[in-house]
Structures are given as structure tokens and as C-alpha cells.
Amino acid sequence: MMHLEDILINPLLRAILGLCLMGVVFGGACVVIWFERKLSADIQQRYGPMRVGPHGLLQLVADAIKLFTKEDIIPKNADKLLFVSAPILLLGSVFLMLVAMPFGAIIINGETYVIAATEMDISVLYIEAMSAISIIGIFMVAYSANNKYSVLGAFRNFARMIGYEVPLGICIVSVAIMAGSLNIVEIAEAQSPLWFAIKQPIGFAVFFIALMADMGRLPFDQNESEEELIAGVITEYSSMRFGYVFFAEYIHLILGSMLAVLLFLGGWNLPAALTSNTILGIILPTAFFLGKVVLVILAVIMVRWAIPRYRIDQVVDLSWKRLLPLALLNLGWVIALGLLGV
Amino acid sequence: MDETVKPSEMIVHLGPQHPMMPGPFRLNAKLKGETVVDSEVDIGWIHKGIEKILENKTYLQGITIVDRICYLAAITNEEAYVGCVEKLAGIEVPERSQYIRVIVEELSRIQSHILGMGEYASFLGFVSMFMYTIRDREDLMSLIDSITGARITHSFLRFGGVKQDLPDNFANDVKYVFGNIRKAVDQYEELYATDRIYKARTVGIGVVDADTAKDLGVSGPPLRATGVAFDIRKDEPYLVYNDLDFKVCTHTDGDVYARIQVRLDEIRESMYIIEQCLDQIPSGPLFPEGTAYGRRTPIMRVPAGEVFHRVEDPRGEMGFYMVSDGSDKPYRVKVRGPVYPTLQTLPGLLKGVPVADIVAIAGSMDTCTSEVDR
Numbered sequence: 001m002m003h004l005e006d007i008l009i010n011p012l013l014r015a016i017l018g019l020c021l022m023g024v025v026f027g028g029a030c031v032v033i034w035f036e037r038k039l040s041a042d043i044q045q046r047y048g049p050m051r052v053g054p055h056g057l058l059q060l061v062a063d064a065i066k067l068f069t070k071e072d073i074i075p076k077n078a079d080k081l082l083f084v085s086a087p088i089l090l091l092g093s094v095f096l097m098l099v100a101m102p103f104g105a106i107i108i109n110g111e112t113y114v115i116a117a118t119e120m121d122i123s124v125l126y127i128e129a130m131s132a133i134s135i136i137g138i139f140m141v142a143y144s145a146n147n148k149y150s151v152l153g154a155f156r157n158f159a160r161m162i163g164y165e166v167p168l169g170i171c172i173v174s175v176a177i178m179a180g181s182l183n184i185v186e187i188a189e190a191q192s193p194l195w196f197a198i199k200q201p202i203g204f205a206v207f208f209i210a211l212m213a214d215m216g217r218l219p220f221d222q223n224e225s226e227e228e229l230i231a232g233v234i235t236e237y238s239s240m241r242f243g244y245v246f247f248a249e250y251i252h253l254i255l256g257s258m259l260a261v262l263l264f265l266g267g268w269n270l271p272a273a274l275t276s277n278t279i280l281g282i283i284l285p286t287a288f289f290l291g292k293v294v295l296v297i298l299a300v301i302m303v304r305w306a307i308p309r310y311r312i313d314q315v316v317d318l319s320w321k322r323l324l325p326l327a328l329l330n331l332g333w334v335i336a337l338g339l340l341g342v
Numbered sequence: 343m344d345e346t347v348k349p350s351e352m353i354v355h356l357g358p359q360h361p362m363m364p365g366p367f368r369l370n371a372k373l374k375g376e377t378v379v380d381s382e383v384d385i386g387w388i389h390k391g392i393e394k395i396l397e398n399k400t401y402l403q404g405i406t407i408v409d410r411i412c413y414l415a416a417i418t419n420e421e422a423y424v425g426c427v428e429k430l431a432g433i434e435v436p437e438r439s440q441y442i443r444v445i446v447e448e449l450s451r452i453q454s455h456i457l458g459m460g461e462y463a464s465f466l467g468f469v470s471m472f473m474y475t476i477r478d479r480e481d482l483m484s485l486i487d488s489i490t491g492a493r494i495t496h497s498f499l500r501f502g503g504v505k506q507d508l509p510d511n512f513a514n515d516v517k518y519v520f521g522n523i524r525k526a527v528d529q530y531e532e533l534y535a536t537d538r539i540y541k542a543r544t545v546g547i548g549v550v551d552a553d554t555a556k557d558l559g560v561s562g563p564p565l566r567a568t569g570v571a572f573d574i575r576k577d578e579p580y581l582v583y584n585d586l587d588f589k590v591c592t593h594t595d596g597d598v599y600a601r602i603q604v605r606l607d608e609i610r611e612s613m614y615i616i617e618q619c620l621d622q623i624p625s626g627p628l629f630p631e632g633t634a635y636g637r638r639t640p641i642m643r644v645p646a647g648e649v650f651h652r653v654e655d656p657r658g659e660m661g662f663y664m665v666s667d668g669s670d671k672p673y674r675v676k677v678r679g680p681v682y683p684t685l686q687t688l689p690g691l692l693k694g695v696p697v698a699d700i701v702a703i704a705g706s707m708d709t710c711t712s713e714v715d716r
Binding site for chain 1: 361373465
């Protein structure tokens with residue numbers, strides 16, 4: 001197994017690759033936003049955006065123009081420095097996740113070249129840590145915006161995060177134990193031929209629920225539940241600052257779904273017979289990987305439009321009383337499998 | 343509510359503009375963390391002075407004004423107002439007109455309940471449900487439109503009758519639409535009964551007991567959800583409700599879930615009432631024989647006197663108290679709306695609940711702020 005890093009010795013080339021991946025994610029987020037609008041409209045028996053471009057494809061361009069040209073309002077009594085820098089931190093945390101995230105692989109002559117900006121031995125740990133940075137941004141908003149809804153939203157965010165990060169972490173630990181590595185590429189490679197979702201179904205279920213809480217998707221979007229807290233933490237943000245936070249959310253959705261595919265749904269692994277051909281080897285693994293990512297995103301979006309929202313105390317209850325014991329059970333199961341040498 | 347706050351408390355003003363609100367009213371809540379310590383309802387943001395306006399309009403002009411009390415129950419407001427004048431002037435409404443009035447009023451009750459239910463689901467974060475109810479309500483609005491010529495503010499009732507007869511082929515349209523609504527209501531009920539998150543958010547939340555409800559003068563679905571079978575259509579029948587077979591839907595729990603269930607049941611009962619009406623409706627004139635009420639009569643003098651007439655609104659007991667001094671305009675009109683007492687249950691119910699349940703409880707009352715302030 002090789003890494004593109006080994007070919008792209010020149011740091012400049014690597015930086016260009018990183019920027020390309022950033023562009024891919026950014027474009028992906030645009031597509032996902034459009035897709036969510038259309039899919040939710042379909043679920044609700046509406047059309048969704050139809051006017052801007054064919055089937056509303058250019059709606060996001062119109063939205064971006066709107067957000068860029070709107071007045072940027074900073075509340076009078078806000079702590080200006082923190083208020084201005086918080087959205088950058090929120091968007092930055094998801095882009096930092098991206099650094100270690102593999103986007104697929106190219107297989108040529110049996111050699112695997114992973115498409116990623118860098119390779120680290122502890123990439124899973126790194127991705128989780130970067131994902132958790134966003135909570136600091138939320139704290140900064142709550143402190144600086146001088147808005148009661150922001151404060152309430154931030155309280156809920158903390159309570160929820162403490163609840164779900166523990167089972168999420170334990171699930172990742174179980175995966176790391178099974179793969180014998182904290183390197184996300186090696187974890188993905190270890191799932192050939194059997195996916196970890198099949199080897200540890202409970203772990204996958206807990207991981208998926210905790211991941212939805214991590215991404216702040218309904219039924220776990222208490223921090224910005226519109227009907228109670230207007231927009232929760234981000235109530236005071238307008239114009240492009242709101243755009244940053246909005247984009248960060250969708251990029252988090254994409255990266256979270258990629259994480260689910262890499263850790264549990266087999267990554268880009270395909271039977272060797274399929275990738276022996278050079279052209280197929282270049283196209284198929286990445287296409288297979290991204291296809292699964294799209295399916296996970298679809299599932300997450302559909303859940304959002306199909307159920308009501310939990311109350312925050314019910315989420316904390318769910319995390320500590322249901323998810324945590326199940327995650328520990330899964331950890332025991334993984335250790336038992338390891339001891340039995342399966 | 344005591345405005346002084348301890349260091350760990352804060353006061354949040356929910357409203358007057360807030361996504362939860364059906365209209366502008368303000369809920370001042372004193373919070374300790376996520377828990378409501380104390381709260382008060384602050385109304386008066388959309389006061390339109392309808393009672394005063396009515397004193398300056400002729401009786402016939404008043405019909406268009408009472409429509410504006412609450413757009414979701416315009417036709418029942420008209421019924422209460424027109425009923426008052428008919429009592430004062432001693433007008434007998436022909437049977438056919440009475441049946442048409444019942445049909446329109448029940449249609450309006452169904453659409454109001456359906457919208458209230460969907461709106462409630464969106465308060466809990468289930469936006470799709472809101473869209474489904476809007477879809478189903480659209481058919482009903484078209485039905486109402488086909489009878490009255492307007493979707494919201496109908497100005498349909500006249501003293502002694504109604505503006506116009508039922509359209510051709512109306513019974514068939516109703517049959518088709520009710521087929522859809524029946525299916526939809528069954529689906530709503532199944533969805534509500536099987537969704538675990540919905541149940542976790544509604545069962546046992548915001549419990550009103552029968553005595554509190556009676557003390558405060560609560561009526562309509564919030565009262566019937568506590569097990570009190572009070573319905574003006576049964577207890578003080580007006581129009582032809584005496585000849586119709588229907589039951590008063592009650593639940594005993596008094597919680598949020600029960601209030602929604604009562605509305606679901608009432609939608610079914612209302613459809614049953616309308617079907618009976620269409621079977622029983624006699625042919626005949628719309629206005630009393632030999633009177634001028636059917637013609638345009640902008641100036642109409644009503645004998646002096648005082649009268650109170652009340653009807654069953656989708657939200658409860660809607661009453662008009664009218665004083666006439668024998669001129670062409672009412673001397674004084676007092677509106678007794680159902681939602682004002684219902685809102686007064688909120689401060690008691692909200693004590694000690696989490697913030698998220700403010701929405702769940704206040705939304706379940708299906709308030710209409712426009713009617714509270716008038």
C-alpha cells in the first residue's frame with residue numbers, strides 16, 4: 001500500500017492536492033444543500049426551488065449573492081473580536097478535519113494509492129479532535145453575541161456534546177482495536193472482505209446515532225431548534241457570517257458521512273478481480289466509496305424530515321442510559337472476538 | 343411575574359414575534375438554566391378595536407368585521423354575531439339555510455383543526471407534517487370557497503339566511519374530498535400513535551385537570567381533553583344540531599397528547615355531521631317567506647334589547663353580547679372569545695417545565711391571538 005504523499009514529494013504539489021480536495025468538499029456541500037432542499041420538498045410533496053436555473057440548480061448561487069450583499073450586522077454590545085472570529089473557527093474546524101481525510105483510492109497494478117492531503121498514524125484521533133474544536137466556536141458565540149437564545153443554545157450544545165462524544169469515542173476505539181490501528185487508511189483497508197458494520201452491528205448503530213448528534217442533525221438539533229430558540233446559537237449572525245456557519249454544517253455532514261463509510265462501511269475495498277484492470281482500478285474504488293457516502297448522506301437527510309425533535313434532557317438521557325451501555329457492550333464484543341482470534 | 347432575577351436566573355421574552363407564535367403575543371419566562379421558574383402571558387399586540395368598530399357600522403356591515411376576529415374561525419364568528427341579531431329581531435331562519443350554515447361551519451372546524459394539528463407538529467420540529475396538513479386542508483378550502491366564494495373571510499351569513507345556495511354537484515365533491523381526508527386523518531393518528539419521539543414529547547406533558555379548566559373558563563378541545571363533555575352544540579343547541587346525530591369527543595388525560603387526539607376525533611365527527619346534513623337537507627327558500635332579508639338591506643333597524651348568543655367555535659365557546667337601542671347600529675357589542683381563558687392556563691402549566699416544553703404546551707392550545715386581542 002502506498003500513499004499519494006510518497007509520489008507528491010514536493011510540498012507545493014501536496015498543498016495543491018489539499019486545495020483541490022477542499023474545493024471538492026465545498027462543491028459537494030453546494031450539491032448537498034440543493035439535494036436536501038429537493039429531497040425534503042419531495043418528502044413533503046412540494047417542488048422545492050424551481051425558478052433559478054433548471055430545477056433550481058443555481059439557487060445556491062442566488063443565495064450566495066444575497067448573503068454576500070446583505071448588511072453585516074454586529075450587535076451593539078457584542079464582544080466584537082470573538083463574535084467575528086467564531087464563524088471562522090467553526091468553518092476552520094471542519095476544514096482541519098479534511099486534512100487527514102482520505103477521499104478514495106486508485107489501484108494500479110495491485111498497488112493502492114490513497115487520495116489524501118497527508119497521512120498520519122493517528123488520523124482517526126486527529127479527525128475526532130478537530131471535530132470537537134467546533135464546540136469552542138459555539139462557546140465563543142454564546143459568550144460574545146449578548147443574546148439569551150445563543151446562551152440557551154450553547155448550554156444545550158454542551159450538554160449534548162458531553163453526552164454523545166463518549167459513546168462515539170468508544171465506538172471508534174472498538175473499530176481501532178479490531179483494525180489494530182488508529183490510521184484511518186489502515187482501518188479502511190482492514191475491512192476487506194468483511195465490513196465492520198457487519199462484524200459489530202451494535203457499534204455501527206450507536207456510532208450512526210452519535211454521529212447524527214455530532215453533526216447536529218434532527219432529531220438532535222436542539223441547539224438551534226427554530227421553534228423554541230429562533231436559531232439558537234447563531235441567532236445574531238447575518239449575511240456571510242451566517243453563510244460560513246451554514247456551510248460548516250453541511251461540510252460536517254459530508255465529512256461525518258465519509259467517516260462512517262471509512263470506519264464501518266468498508267471504505268473503497270473491492271474484490272481484487274474487479275480492480276485488476278487499470279482503468280477500472282482508477283475509477284471503481286473511489287466511485288464505490290463516494291457512492292456509499294452519498295447513500296449515508298441520503299439516510300441522514302431523510303431522517304431529518306421524517307421525525308420530530310427530542311427534548312435536550314431526553315437526548316442526554318438517551319446518550320448516557322442507552323448509547324453508552326450499548327457502546328461498552330460493543331467494546332466487550334470486539335475484545336471477545338479478538339481473544340477468540342476471529 | 344416578579345421581575346427581579348437571582349444571579350442564576352434570566353428572563354426571556356418569547357415574542358411578540360417568535361416562530362412559535364400563531365400571532366403576536368408575548369410570553370415572558372423566567373428561566374433557571376433550561377427550567378421555567380415563572381411566566382406570564384402578555385397580550386394586546388394585535389388589538390384591532392373590533393368591538394368599537396362594530397358600534398359604528400350598520401348591522402349588515404358588521405358581518406364583514408366579525409370575520410376578521412379570527413381568520414380560522416370566520417364563519418363561526420359570523421354565526422355568533424348573526425345569531426344575536428336574529429334573536430333580537432325575532433327572525434326565523436328557514437331550514438335549508440340552517441343546514442347550509444351547519445355544513446360551512448363544520449367544514450371550517452375541520453380545516454381549523456387540521457391546520458392547528460400540523461402547526462403543532464412543526465412546533466415539535468416535525469415540519470413535514472405541517473406540509474401534509476396544508477396539502478389536505480387545501481381541498482377543504484376549495485370546498486368552502488365553492489360555497490362561500492372566499493377562502494378565509496367569507497361574509498357568507500345573512501340575517502335570516504345565507505348569501506347563496508350550495509353549488510351544483512356539491513355532495514359529490516364532498517364525498518371525494520372526505521375520502522381523502524378520512525385516509526389522511528387515519529394516517530395522522532397512526533403516525534402520532536406510533537412515533538416514539540412524538541409520544542415522548544407529548545404524553546403526560548402539560549396536564550390540565552378538569553377543575554382548573556372549569557375554574558378558568560376554558561372551553562373547546564382543551565376542556566374536552568380533561569374529560570368534561572361540554573359542547574354548546576349539545577348543551578345549548580342552535581341551528582339544526584338537535585336533529586343531527588353526533589357525539590362529544592372527550593379524553594380523560596388532559597395532557598398535550600389528549601388535546602391533539604380530541605381534535606382528530608372531532609374532525610371525524612364533523613365529517614359525519616356534514617354527511618348527515620347532505621342527506622337530510624330539505625329544499626326550500628333560503629330566506630323567510632315574505633321578508634326583505636334576502637334583498638340588499640343596508641339599513642335595517644333592530645328592536646331595542648339585550649341578547650347573548652353563543653356557538654361552538656373550533657377553539658371553544660364563542661359568544662356575542664349585544665345591546666340594541668333600536669337604531670340601525672348596535673349600541674354595544676361584547677365578544678367572548680374562547681382563547682383568552684385558554685391562554686390563562688399557561689402560567690400555571692409552564693411552572694417547572696423545560697424550555698422546549700413551552701412550545702409543546704402553548705402550541706397544543708391551538709391559540710388564535712387575533713381573537714384574544716380582537
